Amino acid sequence: MATLLPKMPPQTLYxxxxxxxxxxxxxxxxxxxxxxxxxxxxxxxxKSDNKNILS
Incomplete structure (x- = not known):
């Protein structure tokens, strides 16, 4: 069973x-x-070179 924790308000970091x-x-x-x-x-x-080789 999970323990419910009270929601904390957001904190500002300076x-x-x-x-x-x-x-x-x-x-x-x-x-x-x-x-x-x-x-x-x-x-x-x-990619362009590879297309030219395969053509």
């Missing part, structure tokens, strides 16, 4: 981020987004 850390995180995000674009293009090229 986080402090320093400017230099925020800048570093943004730069990392931008690099990762560029990598996703590059890998997506490589995948499309590989």
């Amino acid at each position: 986080v402090t981020v320093h400017r230099d850390e925020l800048r570093r995180l943004r730069e990392e995000r931008d690099r990762l987004q560029q990598q996703v674009v590059q890998l997506s293009q490589q995948l499309q090229q590989a």
Whole structure:
């Protein structure tokens, strides 16, 4: 038999981020987004090459 627990109200979490850390995180995000674009293009090229080989 399960024990019922009273529902707790949601809690808010406050986080402090320093400017230099925020800048570093943004730069990392931008690099990762560029990598996703590059890998997506490589995948499309590989799919296209594969279609040409099979044709």
